[in-house]
Amino acid sequence: MITYKDAVEVIQREREDAVAVVTMTQAKYWNQVSEHPELDIGISNGMSKASSVGLGIALGEPDRNVYVLDSDGSLLMNLGSLVTVASAAPTNFFHFLFQNDVYAVTGGQPVPGAGRTNFETLAEGSGYRHTRSYDDIESFATDWAELSKLEGPVMIVLAVEAELQPAGIEQTWESNARMPAALRSVRKALDSTYVPE
Amino acid sequence: MADTGLKASRLISELELQGVSHVVTLPDSETSGMYKAIQGSESISLVPVSREGEAIPIAAGLWATGKNGVVIIQNSGLYESGDALRGLAIGVALPIVMFIGYRGYTRHGDTPDSSARLLEPYLHLFRVPYYVLETGQDIDRIAMAFEEARRTHMPVAVLVGAEYDDEEIDAA
Numbered sequence: 001m002i003t004y005k006d007a008v009e010v011i012q013r014e015r016e017d018a019v020a021v022v023t024m025t026q027a028k029y030w031n032q033v034s035e036h037p038e039l040d041i042g043i044s045n046g047m048s049k050a051s052s053v054g055l056g057i058a059l060g061e062p063d064r065n066v067y068v069l070d071s072d073g074s075l076l077m078n079l080g081s082l083v084t085v086a087s088a089a090p091t092n093f094f095h096f097l098f099q100n101d102v103y104a105v106t107g108g109q110p111v112p113g114a115g116r117t118n119f120e121t122l123a124e125g126s127g128y129r130h131t132r133s134y135d136d137i138e139s140f141a142t143d144w145a146e147l148s149k150l151e152g153p154v155m156i157v158l159a160v161e162a163e164l165q166p167a168g169i170e171q172t173w174e175s176n177a178r179m180p181a182a183l184r185s186v187r188k189a190l191d192s193t194y195v196p197e
Numbered sequence: 198m199a200d201t202g203l204k205a206s207r208l209i210s211e212l213e214l215q216g217v218s219h220v221v222t223l224p225d226s227e228t229s230g231m232y233k234a235i236q237g238s239e240s241i242s243l244v245p246v247s248r249e250g251e252a253i254p255i256a257a258g259l260w261a262t263g264k265n266g267v268v269i270i271q272n273s274g275l276y277e278s279g280d281a282l283r284g285l286a287i288g289v290a291l292p293i294v295m296f297i298g299y300r301g302y303t304r305h306g307d308t309p310d311s312s313a314r315l316l317e318p319y320l321h322l323f324r325v326p327y328y329v330l331e332t333g334q335d336i337d338r339i340a341m342a343f344e345e346a347r348r349t350h351m352p353v354a355v356l357v358g359a360e361y362d363d364e365e366i367d368a369a
Contacts, residue, residue: 021258045284045289046281046284046285047280049251049254049284052258053254053257053258053285054258055255056256056258056259056260056266057259057261059258060219060263060264060266061262078248081251176288186262187261187262187263190262191262191263193263194263197290197350
């Protein structure tokens, strides 16, 4: 089993100037290691939509990699996006699925298909070009440099240890304001003509 | 089909004039003509989705790169997109124009189709301004919608309440 902390540290190694679209528990750890916070978008106010936002960025910026750090519970709410991504087939799209089999934010209830659903098979059947699964950090760390050079869409399923948040996450005006600010930060970095409103 | 003078080719010309780069869409009866016409456009890319709720988030991602995406879905799909409209359009102040197929629209008052009856109350609930396209004479509403989205930095809807002339679609 992999920890969130170890997984994001390995992913960050090959990032270079990739845009990162990050959701749920992994966002907390990604924010601690990210060397390009100006290229990070945390999906804090739209559960399930990380893969779709990432697809839009990948299609709009085809010469730059896009990393989507997704969760099993989130992807289950937007499962058709696997087929949409595969159909659009952006070569710069890297989809990391942090699979913990539970809704960690709401107390650890099992997600549908916990212990049964194979997300790598789902991605492969949807038409992703390359798919992998890992349940130990050493194997992922060894392979990642090579995987990061593959043509997307790439799906990498990471079996992670659940970190339950029994108290849930407090939604505040401040937390909800991060997403529009992050979207504009990325726009500013990618579009030299952008004039912030 | 009554000739409303609403031609898909004119609609697409308007999108090109507004600098639209991508159309994110799931086809429906009211806007299928636009789908065909976009396939013939050299400057607009088509992004088909599996479910309408993906469309607004994809358009948000495109916007973050400086591209100008629009959404074309049916009213029933807009209902399915409710949380995306809340979080990833209104919630991030996304200046997006959404073309919504007005399924069930009759122009004759009440309609048995709840998808039509609830559309305008739904947009009022979300405080999304909208324009209605019924005939070719309404084509200027498209430019108004883009101008309003740019000025307010918020989503604006264009409700497509008529079908198109098929001959014009084929010629587009």
